[in-house]
Amino acid sequence: MKGRFYVVGVGPGDPELLTLKAARILSESQVWLVPAAGRNGMSTALDIACGAVDCRGKKIITHHFPMNKIYTDREPDREAQHAWQLAAELISSHLDSGLNVALPTLGDPAIYSTGFYVCETLLALVPQSVVKIIPGVSAMGASSAAAQIPLCLGNERLLLVPAVFAEDDLRAVLQSSTTIVFMKVRNALARLVPLLAEFDLLDRAVLVERVGMADQQIYRDISSIMTKKLHYFSTLIVRKK
Ligand SMILES: C[S@@+](CC[C@H](N)C(=O)[O-])C[C@H]1O[C@@H](n2cnc3c(N)ncnc32)[C@H](O)[C@@H]1O
Numbered sequence: 001m002k003g004r005f006y007v008v009g010v011g012p013g014d015p016e017l018l019t020l021k022a023a024r025i026l027s028e029s030q031v032w033l034v035p036a037a038g039r040n041g042m043s044t045a046l047d048i049a050c051g052a053v054d055c056r057g058k059k060i061i062t063h064h065f066p067m068n069k070i071y072t073d074r075e076p077d078r079e080a081q082h083a084w085q086l087a088a089e090l091i092s093s094h095l096d097s098g099l100n101v102a103l104p105t106l107g108d109p110a111i112y113s114t115g116f117y118v119c120e121t122l123l124a125l126v127p128q129s130v131v132k133i134i135p136g137v138s139a140m141g142a143s144s145a146a147a148q149i150p151l152c153l154g155n156e157r158l159l160l161v162p163a164v165f166a167e168d169d170l171r172a173v174l175q176s177s178t179t180i181v182f183m184k185v186r187n188a189l190a191r192l193v194p195l196l197a198e199f200d201l202l203d204r205a206v207l208v209e210r211v212g213m214a215d216q217q218i219y220r221d222i223s224s225i226m227t228k229k230l231h232y233f234s235t236l237i238v239r240k241k
Contacts, residue, residue, distance in 0.1 A: 003030075003095040005122060005129060006102045007115030009136020012233070013044075013212030015051030017137040025134050026053045029102035031094045032060045033087060035114055037067050044233075045104040059099075063087050065114045069164070080117070088121040095129060108138040112162065112183065140181045143208035143235040147218055151179050156241065163188035163236070174199050179239045186230035193226045201238055209234045 006025050011017030026032070026049055034046040041062045049055065063086070068077040091101045109115040110133075119131050140160065144151045152158040156178035164184040166173055173180060174195060182188065185207070196202045202223060209217040210233045219225050222236070 002130070003098050003100040005091050005095060005119070005131045006100065006134055007109045007113070007119060007132070008049075008102050008104050008134045009108045009110075009113075009138075010045050010048040010052075010104045010106065011137040011212065012107045012139040012142045013048060013210060013216075014142070015048055017142060017212060018048065018052040019134070019136065022134050022136060023053050025132075026102050026104065029100040030059060031099050031101040032058050033091060033101055033103045034060060034062050035065050035103065035105060036062045037065065039064055045106050048106070049104040059094075061090060063090070070117075071165075076117075081121075084114075084117045084121040085125075087118050088125045091118070091122055092126050092129065095126075105136075106139070108136045108141075109133050110135065111138050111140075111160070139183065139211060139233070139235050140237070142211045143181075143206075143237060146208050146211050146216065147206045147220075147237060149206060149237055149239055151181065151237070151239070153241075163192065170195055174201065174238070178241060179237065182236040182238070184232075185236045186232055186234050189222065189226050189228075189230070189236075192236070193223050196238065197223070201240065204240055205236060205238045207234055207236045211235065 008022045008025055034043040036043045065083045066079045068080050094101050105113045105115045122129050159177035159180045161173050161182050162184045163182040196205055205222050207219040207222050209231050
């Protein structure tokens with residue numbers, strides 16, 4: 001029998017936020033294909049997974065996925081496409097041997113995760129592959145909890161924005177919803193802070209850096225960190241009410 005491929009959300013940092021199901025699937029998968037953003041082999045998803053599940057005896061394959069911008073309405077970046085293709089080929093060869101393969105991914109696979117690109121590429125390569133997605137706690141959920149700010153209540157609306165893409169329409173974004181969550185925000189504060197001041201929303205913004213990790217930071221005065229070199233794992237919540 002062929003193995004199954006699982007994309008497993010491992011939450012944003014704290015291994016205790018891994019779900020029981022994620023832990024079980026990781027335990028039952030003989031092969032872990034772990035995403036690494038850099039070429040140094042470091043993988044935050046692997047660190048989180050190993051904090052919750054015994055990874056001894058696992059075949060751990062670190063796979064580099066470049067952090068190139070992906071526009072879903074354009075032809076995908078070639079380097080990224082190549083990485084998805086290589087990952088799909090690796091996964092498929094292990095599935096053929098009857099092994100289960102898990103791809104631990106940061107947060108929830110539903111949100112800006114490489115996992116879905118890999119699934120799509122695997123299914124294009126081997127359409128009969130069995131693929132399962134295991135949800136996880138998202139960084140925005142964990143940031144909301146850490147900052148003790150709800151994302152939406154009652155009739156409110158929530159908008160999730162990858163700040164790195166939203167260069168021209170930040171004004172419209174800020175007007176469009178009760179709560180706006182900005183991910184990929186670390187290089188956008190210099191643009192966002194003056195706009196938030198203009199909309200009188202500075203005291204409505206909270207930035208959570210490395211939520212759930214030992215060095216987690218919560219910044220409630222974001223103008224004071226406008227020029228700070230923030231970690232990529234930073235999420236900004238702007239809640240108008
Ligand atoms: C590629 S997206 C992955 C999102 C992830 N799939 C999720 O469900 O949260 C990366 C962005 O998620 C946010 N993020 C991920 N981990 C985080 C953490 N530990 N603390 C704060 N933000 C985090 C940051 O905005 C980062 O730029």
